[in-house]
Amino acid sequence: MRLLPLLWSNLRRRRIRTLFTLLSIAVAFILFGYLLAIEAAFSMGVELLGNERLVVIHRVSLIQLLPISYQERMRQVDGVVDVCHQTWFGGIYQDPKNFFMQIPVDAECHLRMFPEFKLPADQRAAWLADRQGAIVGRATADRFGWKVGDRIPLQATIWRKKDDSSNWEFNLRGIYDADTPGTDTSQFFFHYTYFDESRLFGEGQIGWYYVRIADPSQAPQMAERIDALFANSPAETKTTTEKAFAQAFAKQVGDIGLIVRSILGAVFFTILLVAGNTMAQSVRERTSELAVLKTLGFTDRRLLVLVLAESCLIAVAGGLIGLGVAWLLISRGDPTGGALPGFFLPTRALAAGLAAVLGLGIVAGIFPAIRAMRLQIVDALRRV
């Protein structure tokens, strides 16, 4: 503790240098936060998903439809708790770039299947009562400034109505929230019954099923059992856990994780070099001072601690500022305007950031510190 005043005056020795070193470290950690948020967004909330829900799609590909009759047949399977279906609607709201997912669902089944979506009780009742009603997540409602009661027109790209028009209209009856950050609240849900009665073709056909199972540890066996049910039928199925499904989907976008880690590697290497060099320089400048300290009776270990503490202090201060700013910026939401609905800073990233801060301080300071420790008083004092 008695080292503190000494530490403080060392840092103030070249104030501008200390400031800029601190700022460059802060920037590195803003970048750190941003990159991990990007990675989290591209992994589409995989971490949040579990194995208690399975996704059943057509064996050939996601775009092939499945008959709605499968729902009852899957419900008969032992270990299946619930089965709900979803379908890709693919409508355009005003402009193609305003993309968000719209899905016709069986409302009550849907709310049971996804308890993570929080919908106020009155809005839930209003939605169930309105055939053309729809609900939307907070992210999309905020994006377009929608309020409950608004009429939402969508231009269908696939599903024409029986009168051959592509204009679908919905009444917004509710806005749902999610209590875990990173949960996708961009989707728009409306009644399957309205969808099925109104569409020109494809009656009784749905996109994919969600199946809730009683025992998540039995997921692989359950998936096999479901697929066996429809083997050798015209529409064979492929069942995976929701987590594996999202993972495979995210992998297709590319190895974002690898790109993020490469950039982070480049950034940290650079910052380490800069900070390390600054530390080395400031120790070099103080060679004679350190020799004086040693003469006064400072032990080798105390000098080591002094120099290391200095570099760690700069790293921690800069790192905390950086992570704080990153957190503030990221909590303002998706910078791309809708392309990355799950853009958030995971707690895990904050923890990794704190570890990286300390690591940076130690690695940057260790060589100058060892140098200071090994200093021979006589040599050091002889030098000018």
Add this chain to the structure above:
Amino acid sequence: MHPWRTLVQSVAVTLVNIRTLPARLGPSAVAVVGMAGVVGVLVAVLSMAEGFRATMANTGAADTVIVMRAGSDSEMTSILMREDIDIVSDAEEIARTPSGPLASAELFVIVDLIKASTGTVANAPLRGVEPVAFGVRQVRIVEGRMFVPGRNEVVVGRAARGEYRGLTVGSTLRVGQSDWAVVGAFDAGGTVPDSELWCDANVLGPLYQRGSSRQAVYAKLRSPDAFTALKDRLTTDPRAKLMVMREREYYESQSRFVYSLITGLGTIIALLMGIGAVFAAVNTMYSAVASRTREIATLRALGFGGLPVMLSVLAESMLLALAGGAIGAAAAYLFFNGYQAATMNWQSMSTIGFAFRVTPRLLANGLAYALVLGLVGGLLPAIRAARLPVVVALREL
């Protein structure tokens, strides 16, 4: 001071600075490496976006068009009935050969294949075409042979062959309950079809319960100028709701989402890294000025002006930045130019292979960015150098 003298003095001092660089190797190298990192990352990230766009935007010639149902945003969501297709192929703006019009009505679906690199499932685009498609689009068979109409045979694009398992010529591919023989490979010159599998539309149709409907018609025009006439004819035809686009424009529009996503995120990253690099440059130049305090004061005492001293510090800073930028840009070029990657084109939900492209424009932008960062980073230290009080500085050790 006379401008000419200022210039001569600036050059003289800068040359002295450069000659003494080896004495300040450590800090200077740090600034150079920092800048190399920034420019390298910037160029690498943007070359990814550039490569993706080039693959998409080079697809199609000036005289090929795509016709879809009005209101659809991609082939995936379009549907054309037999009557619609006949309206298109009867149009007189479409080129003809003795065997018929150069128009191919196609189906576009995705099948789940296994990626060779990761072993995970990916959405591979499978296109059902008419044999005439090889005359409409710039695609030629480079291995094996064309599929025989009516048979379960596919030919695979060059990029697709490398991207997925089990697509070598001669192997058999199982999709759902049907087996397909891979009989040939084709080359589309690095454009979108390279990522696709092609088969006979008449075989694919029944398998996907599409009957005689198709999703899009690709056609060759009599001449590139016939586009407007064709567009007017088809969009005003009361019998059908059609939409006509040049093939190039269609694929260019399909690339917009991914392109703006990558460039947007890449720019944020490069800006942040740039700010960090400026701080590093400021530190380097401050210590360069500090270590030469006496030298600078001596120059001033000899009659050198403040401006030349300031300009020389700026020049040094920009030179270091330029060197760093050049190293970073060269590294990005060496490691990433031509690097093969694949991503999902979200507009059609299918995987597109592309090669990173480090273009001269990107290299120039990277170097320009480095120079700007060098200038900004050198500014404060330069002003400080110019303002050094001569007497105090000479006294300093």
